[in-house]
Amino acid sequence: MQDYPGLRRRGLLAAASGIGALTLVGCGGSGSGNGSDGADGGGDGKPRRGGRLRAAFAGGGASETLDPHLANLFADVARAKALFDKLADYGDDLSAQPRLASGWEPNAGLDRWKVTLRKADFHDGKPVTAEDVLFSYRRIADPEKTFRAKASLEPIDLKASRAVDERTVEFVLKRPTAEFPNVLAAFGAYIVPDGSSAADFDKKPVGSGPFRFVSFAPGRSAVFRRNDDHWDGAPHLDEVEFVVANEESARVNALLGGQVEYAHELNPTTARAHEGKGQIEIVRLRNSAMQAFAMKTDRAPFDDKRVREAFFLIADRQELVDGALSGAGVVGNDLFGKGYEYYADGLPQREQDLDRARSLLKQAGAEKLKVTLDTSAVAAGFTEAASIFRDQAAEAGVTVEVRMGSKDSYWADILDSGTLCCYRSGAMPIEAHISQRLLTDSTTNATRWHHKDFDALYQQAQATKDSEERAAVFGRMQRRLYAEGGFLVWGFADWIIGTARTVKGVDRKAPANTLDWARFDKVWLA
Secondary structure (H helix, E strand, O other), rough: OOOOOOOOOHHHHHHHOOOOOOOOOOOOOOOOOOOOOOOOOOOOOOOOOOOEEEEEEOHHHHHHHOOOHOOOOOOHHHHHHHHEEEEEEEOOOEEEOOOOOEEEEEEEOOEEEEEEOOEOOOOOOEOOOOOHHHHHHHHHHHOOOOOOOOOOOOOOEEEEEEEEOOEEEEEEEOOOOOOOEEEHOOOOOOOOOOOOOOHHHOOOOOOOEEEEEEEEEEOOEEEEOOOOOOOOOOOOOOOEEEEEOHHHHHHHHHHHHOOOOOOOOOOOOHHHHHHHOOOOOEEEEEEEEEEEEEEEOOOOOOHHHHHHHHHHOOOHHHHHHHHHHHHHOOEOOOOOOOOOOOOOOOOOOOOOHHHHHHHHHHOOOOOOOOEEEEEEOOOOOOHHHHHHHHHHOOOOOOOEEEEEEEOHHHHHHHHHOEEEEEEEEEEOOHHHHHHHHHHHHHOOOOOEEEEEEHHHHHHHHHHOOOOOHHHHHHHHHHHHHHOOOOOOEEEEEEEEEEEEOEEOOOOOOOOOOOOOOOOHHHOOOO
């Protein structure tokens, strides 16, 4: 259990605004709950076999699909990773860990990689082969489709890539890419049988994952059964059922009422209300979501790096964490990926310095600066963070007008419009964050950070085979961003999950979106 610092008045008001009455909402039948096949174990901490675990997630309604290449919502991803496998996945530090791939080896130029497959079978008994891998990646890269992992696979020349033999793939790349294993671990890059179609996923999906398909009702539930032949060992559970409950209050009350054993994505106020009370367990997945304000560096007033530095110094990061996240997180230091591979953790922790901020604004001719801060209820803590920062900025003589945006279009709206906005990112490798958001041609460059010399450093890092030398280049890039970048990263939020006290084996170290997040093959019911 975590102790929380006392909230200041602004933080207390912001946190309190999220507290409301919870109403019990049913989420399906009683299920098999804690049933077992009679095997010993569970109570002494050793895994026991048997039972059905029911997990509640927010869903996507009648349009939901089990096509793993379309996985977008957390519920989609959790279902996909139960049925399918990727060549690699992200470990707790966001480095690539082998899964269906048993290993990989580049050539000297880092533009050809040989990937060796482990011995694994699909649910229909057919082996996973190199041709299945190439089919899967070519399906994802189809220019007529909008599959999630398409952008991540862009470095691969799939026409030139080939199957060397049944269990070896030679990937030919368009340019040197030292971090190619991150591509293998990309979100949505699941391996499916050669020849699979959308109709197959709608009827009876066949994967190589730890669970086999039983039933699926879009927008309601999905039931999967243990795959005894899984290459990584059979799951402890007999079955897992994914139940859709869109409202957080519905997930919480289904958990409290014994209708589910696992409730995904709880808010900090709910966690504080139940943590340590003995009825349910609260699991905090640390460093799961970067919390930031994004300043557009290509337009006034943030095209002046002195103004950006002033805003770095206006922020009281601890107050933002205490107020907007109810203390459920840690302070940031204006860089993405705290605790991840390559993170520049040697830089001084930035603290609020209003005198220095006023001095910088005066030097920039922006003493009575007025800016609009775009926010929305699209993510937990956004509106609270905007209100808290507005008050912090006022102490430096800056007027911040908070503008509420639509939850439906917020992420598209802030990409090109406005000058300052609330921003959030889930877990991904630091290299992927840079390539997706900080290069001149990045498609989701919300800070409009366009610097050819920075792009060149990224290409240098990707062409550097020695890991220590590559880390040094990534360090140079982060020092530049720390000094004059457009992301004011004020915190890293915990991802909060609730479970029944009978649920064991939930990994408490894995950030959301990593291998051991929402991984039910290693969970059991005591």
